[in-house]
Amino acid sequence: MEKSSKSPATTRERLLEAAGEVFAERGYRDGTILEISRRAGANIAAVNYHFRDKQSLYGEVFRYAHQRAAEQQPAFGEIAADAPAEQRLHAYVKSFLQRILGEGHPAWHGILLAREIAEPSGALDKVFEQELRPRHEYLEKLVREIAGPNLPRSRVRLSVFSIVAQCMYYRTARPALTVLYPKERLDPGRIAEHITQFSVGALRQLRASEESNVHG
Numbered sequence: 391m392e393k394s395s396k397s398p399a400t401t402r403e404r405l406l407e408a409a410g411e412v413f414a415e416r417g418y419r420d421g422t423i424l425e426i427s428r429r430a431g432a433n434i435a436a437v438n439y440h441f442r443d444k445q446s447l448y449g450e451v452f453r454y455a456h457q458r459a460a461e462q463q464p465a466f467g468e469i470a471a472d473a474p475a476e477q478r479l480h481a482y483v484k485s486f487l488q489r490i491l492g493e494g495h496p497a498w499h500g501i502l503l504a505r506e507i508a509e510p511s512g513a514l515d516k517v518f519e520q521e522l523r524p525r526h527e528y529l530e531k532l533v534r535e536i537a538g539p540n541l542p543r544s545r546v547r548l549s550v551f552s553i554v555a556q557c558m559y560y561r562t563a564r565p566a567l568t569v570l571y572p573k574e575r576l577d578p579g580r581i582a583e584h585i586t587q588f589s590v591g592a593l594r595q596l597r598a599s600e601e602s603n604v605h606g
Contacts, residue, residue: 402440404430406454409447414498418448418511452506452514455499456521459489466528475535476590482529483557483589484582490561491578504561529553536593540600549593556585 408429412421423444427434441447467481490500506514533549534541541549560567560576567576 401430401432401436405432405437405440405447406451409451410455410498410502413448413451414501414505417505417509418444423447448511449514449516451502452521455502459499466525475532476586479529479532479536479553479590480582480586482532483553483585484578486554486557487560487578487582487585490557491564491576491581500561504558507558508562526550533593536590536597538597538600540604541596545596549589549596552592553585553589556589 405426409421409426411429412426415421416425423434423437426447427437430436437444437447441450467478467485469478469481471478473481490503529550530546533546533553537546537549560581564576567574
């Protein structure tokens, strides 16, 4: 058992923080329990005590990061439920960008999320189902409201993917963008405004096209 004067809760949090950093840097497969324990200043046995195994630790890291992010940025943005769909979409996109681009706590969350999406480990299927599906379904409803009832569900899904992809681009391409445009600041608010205007314009065009087909 770990020899430490720290309480189990404090040790657990240190392990989650260290694991988040390691998994963000190296990925799930290459991140090791030894490195995580070393960074946390804990005995390797502490990982088994608090999380059972590496896969369980990985899942808890995401839950921990989502919880901390939600404390800072509500998943659907701070906006009234009856606000226009375009405004709710802007709030959603801005909150998403602040989560993945923000330097707040935990700073490694955006990197870890982008890595898992780009290189799925398979270890997060259940976590994604519980944590991300509600957000995905919320975004689908917004797209449907803006694009109208005639847009096929397959096009709605593609539109959702396009909106998410626009957001994720700024996370995955951040190192390259920093080199190409060193004076350009990736401001979540300004980017959210652009993505929202761009997406709403496209969705309205899809709506007009589908309504034309129905009435034509």
